[in-house]
Amino acid sequence: MAKYNVVQKSKRESSHDRKRRAHGDPNSGKLKHHNAPIAISGKRKRKLLRRLNRDQKEAAMVKALENNMGDVDMVSAEGSVEPFMVIVT
Incomplete structure (x- = not known):
């Protein structure tokens, strides 16, 4: 047995x-x-793919919402431009 081990x-x-x-x-x-x-x-x-897709969809919705809000702000800013007078003394 010792020989086999060697x-x-x-x-x-x-x-x-x-x-x-x-x-x-x-x-x-x-x-x-x-x-x-x-x-x-x-x-x-x-499950992981579902979570990833949901997160991506939410990110796209947030970005679209931000773009829409920016457009609304720009439109409201353009529509409310009123001339005003500056009096210098």
Whole structure:
């Protein structure tokens, strides 16, 4: 059994060395650990998309409302221009 452990250890060591040469950092030789992509369920994905669409729609409505209010202010300002006299003494 001890002989098998030594053989297995050397196999592991050689495979690790191969991986370090191929994919490791050139300076240190260390391998980078990549995190697995996080799977999102379909239900969660739909919920997030719904929330995103709602937020975008609200932002568009606010922007349209601001534009309309600006137009109303401009029209009211143009319509209420009254000449006034300045008296200088």
